[in-house]
Amino acid sequence: MSNLDFIYKRHSIRKFKNQDVPIEDIKEMIKAATYAPSGKNLQNWHFVVVKNKEKIEEMAKIVERKSDELASYATDEEMKKSFTKYRKYQTLFRNAPVVILIFAGPYPSTGLEILKAKGASSEEIHNLLRPSPGIQNIGAAIENLLLAAANMGYGGCWMTSPNFASKEIQDYIGFKKEGYFLAAITPIGVPEESELKSPPRKPIEEVMTIIE
Numbered sequence: 001m002s003n004l005d006f007i008y009k010r011h012s013i014r015k016f017k018n019q020d021v022p023i024e025d026i027k028e029m030i031k032a033a034t035y036a037p038s039g040k041n042l043q044n045w046h047f048v049v050v051k052n053k054e055k056i057e058e059m060a061k062i063v064e065r066k067s068d069e070l071a072s073y074a075t076d077e078e079m080k081k082s083f084t085k086y087r088k089y090q091t092l093f094r095n096a097p098v099v100i101l102i103f104a105g106p107y108p109s110t111g112l113e114i115l116k117a118k119g120a121s122s123e124e125i126h127n128l129l130r131p132s133p134g135i136q137n138i139g140a141a142i143e144n145l146l147l148a149a150a151n152m153g154y155g156g157c158w159m160t161s162p163n164f165a166s167k168e169i170q171d172y173i174g175f176k177k178e179g180y181f182l183a184a185i186t187p188i189g190v191p192e193e194s195e196l197k198s199p200p201r202k203p204i205e206e207v208m209t210i211i212e
C-alpha cells in the first residue's frame with residue numbers, strides 16, 4: 001500500500017456490468033477532469049455524455065461500417081490483417097452504460113504567430129507544433145477523468161482507435177462547437193471483473209535518464 005494507490009488503481013476497463021452510472025457521479029468525474037492543468041488555463045475541452053443505449057450501439061455500428069469500408073482499401077492481405085486485428089477493441093464501448101466523447105478545441109501555440117511573422121520554415125513551425133500543447137491539455141483531462149472514475153469504483157478505457165470514424169460519429173451525435181473535434185472516446189461503467197490489472201510497464205531505467 002502506498003499513498004499513490006489512487007494512481008495504481010486505474011486500469012483500462014473493457015467489460016462492464018449492466019449497471020447504471022448516475023449522472024451525479026459522471027458530473028463529479030468530469031469536474032475532476034476539468035481540474036487538470038491546461039496551457040494558459042484555456043480549458044479547451046468539452047465532454048459529451050451519451051447514456052442512451054441505442055445511440056451508443058449506433059455509434060459502434062458507425063465504427064464497424066467505416067472499418068469495413070477502410071479494410072476494403074487494403075492493397076494486400078498483410079495491410080488488411082494489421083488493420084482488422086484490433087477490430088473488436090474499436091467498438092468495446094458498445095457494452096458500457098455511459099460513453100463520454102471528449103472534444104478538443106483550438107489552442108494557440110505560444111510563438112506560432114512570431115515564427116510566422118519571421119517567415120519561419122515549415123520545419124521550424126512543425127517542430128513548434130509537434131508537442132501539440134492543446135492536445136496535451138486534453139490528455140491531462142482524460143487521465144484525471146479516468147483516475148476519478150477508478151477511485152469512485154468505476155472503470156473506463158481511453159480510446160482513440162475509433163477515430164477513423166470521428167467525423168461520422170460527430171455528425172450522428174450532432175454536437176457542434178466552433179473549432180472543436182472529437183479526440184477520444186471513454187466508455188465508463190462498473191468493471192465486470194473484480195481482479196483488475198494492467199499490462200507490464202517498461203523498467204524505469206529504460207524510460208528515465210538522469211543528467212548529473
Ligand SMILES: Cc1cc2nc3c(=O)[nH]c(=O)nc-3n(C[C@H](O)[C@H](O)[C@H](O)COP(=O)(O)O)c2cc1C
Pocket residue numbers: 010011012013014089090092157158159160161162197198199
Ligand atoms: C491515447 C490512447 C489511446 C488508446 N486507445 C485504445 C483503444 O482504442 N482501444 C483499447 O482497447 N485501448 C486503448 N487504449 C488503452 C491502452 O491499451 C492501455 O492504456 C495500455 O495498454 C495500458 O494498460 P492500462 O491502461 O490498463 O494500464 C488507449 C490508451 C491511450 C492512452
